Amino acid sequence: KQEVTQIPAALSVPEGENLVLNCSFTDSAIYNLQWFRQDPGKGLTSLLLIQSSQREQTSGRLNASLDKSSGRSTLYIAASQPGDSATYLCAVMGGGTNAGKSTFGDGTTLTVKP
Amino acid sequence: EADIYQTPRYLVIGTGKKITLECSQTMGHDKMYWYQQDPGMELHLIHYSYGVNSTEKGDLSSESTVSRIRTEHFPLTLESARPSHTSQYLCASSRGGYNEQFFGPGTRLTVL
Numbered sequence: 001k002q003e004v005t006q007i008p009a010a011l012s013v014p015e016g017e018n019l020v021l022n023c024s025f026t027d028s029a030i031y032n033l034q035w036f037r038q039d040p041g042k043g044l045t046s047l048l049l050i051q052s053s054q055r056e057q058t059s060g061r062l063n064a065s066l067d068k069s070s071g072r073s074t075l076y077i078a079a080s081q082p083g084d085s086a087t088y089l090c091a092v093m094g095g096g097t098n099a100g101k102s103t104f105g106d107g108t109t110l111t112v113k114p
Numbered sequence: 115e116a117d118i119y120q121t122p123r124y125l126v127i128g129t130g131k132k133i134t135l136e137c138s139q140t141m142g143h144d145k146m147y148w149y150q151q152d153p154g155m156e157l158h159l160i161h162y163s164y165g166v167n168s169t170e171k172g173d174l175s176s177e178s179t180v181s182r183i184r185t186e187h188f189p190l191t192l193e194s195a196r197p198s199h200t201s202q203y204l205c206a207s208s209r210g211g212y213n214e215q216f217f218g219p220g221t222r223l224t225v226l
Contacts, residue, residue, distance in 0.1 A: 001173075032213055043120075043204055044157075044217040089157070093213055100145065100164065101172065102215065104157040 002027045004092055006105035013080055014113050021075040021108045023090035028068050031095040035064050035075050037086040038107070044089065048075070052095070080112045117141055120205050120218035127195055128226050135190045135221045137205030146188040147206040147215065150174060157204065163188060164210075195225045 003026045013019055023033070032051050036044040048057045048064040050073070056065040063076040073090060087107040094101045118139040127133055139146065144165045149157040149172075159172030163182040177199070178192050188207075192199055205218040 034215060036217075041202075041220075041222070043219040044206075046214060046216060049214040091157075091215070093215075100162060100170075100213075101159055102147070103159075103173070104149075106156045 002030075002092060002094055002103040004090060004103050004105040006088075006090060006108050008108060009106065010109045010111075012111040012113065015080060015082060017080050017112075018076070018078050019080055019110070021077070021088050021090075021110070023073040023075070023105055025071045025073075025092045025103070027092075027094070028071050029095045030068065031093045031099065033064075033066055033073050034091045034093070034102075035062075035073075036089045036091065038089060039086050047088075077110075080110075082112045082114050085110055085112050118205065118207055118216055118218040120203075120221050122221060123219060124222050124224075126224045126226065129194075129196055131195050133192050133195055133223070135203055135205075135223070137188045137190070137218060138186050139188075139207040139216075139218075140186060141207065141209070141216070142185065143207035143216075144185065144210045145208045145213070146182065147208075148172075148178075148180060148188070148190050149204040149206065150176065151202045151204060151220075153202070161190065195223075197225045199223060200225050 035047040050066040061078040089107045091102045148161040158174035160176040161180040206215045208215045
């Protein structure tokens with residue numbers, strides 16, 4: 001059974017700092033990995049999707065990397081802003097017998113202080 | 115921008131009532147999903163569908179049922195709501211192949 005872990009559980013940084021969020025998964029037979037942000041009481045907003053054959057994806061100040069063999073992904077946020085404060089979730093979509101099923105991590109709650 | 119809608123956004127209901135949570139998407143996505151999320155906790159997949167007339171149970175056991183009669187519509191039904199069903203229910207959809215999931219705003223259900 002796929003297990004997804006996100007470290008740290010919470011992170012507080014001053015505005016302007018660069019930061020890295022970590023996601024690890026136990027079963028490397030994945031189809032893709034997706035990073036989301038979730039604001040309190042709201043749905044999820046897709047940030048970046050990395051297919052299993054890709055190593056990284058970039059969107060604006062965000063860069064996500066994937067090392068499938070070691071079961072790790074990182075989300076790098078450059079020049080953080082107070083508006084980046086949210087919970088960040090990674091989700092791994094399974095391949096093979098787990099095709100079509102996504103497993104989510106617990107999330108990292110980020111606070112960016114002005 | 116994702117066009118996936120959920121109604122109602124909030125629902126407070128008494129024990130024993132039958133409820134249906136609606137989810138619709140206008141993107142023509144073939145795959146749709148229902149997740150359950152308790153406050154501050156991780157999301158758990160409870161149902162998914164690969165297309166019309168296809169439904170599968172997810173990893174988390176749920177007393178709810180789903181149907182997929184039309185591509186754009188994936189309602190979730192609880193025949194008899196209980197306080198243990200109190201949670202947030204999130205609907206998502208994705209297109210086959212790329213499989214990037216887009217989420218609706220969620221329905222926050224409280225069963226008294």
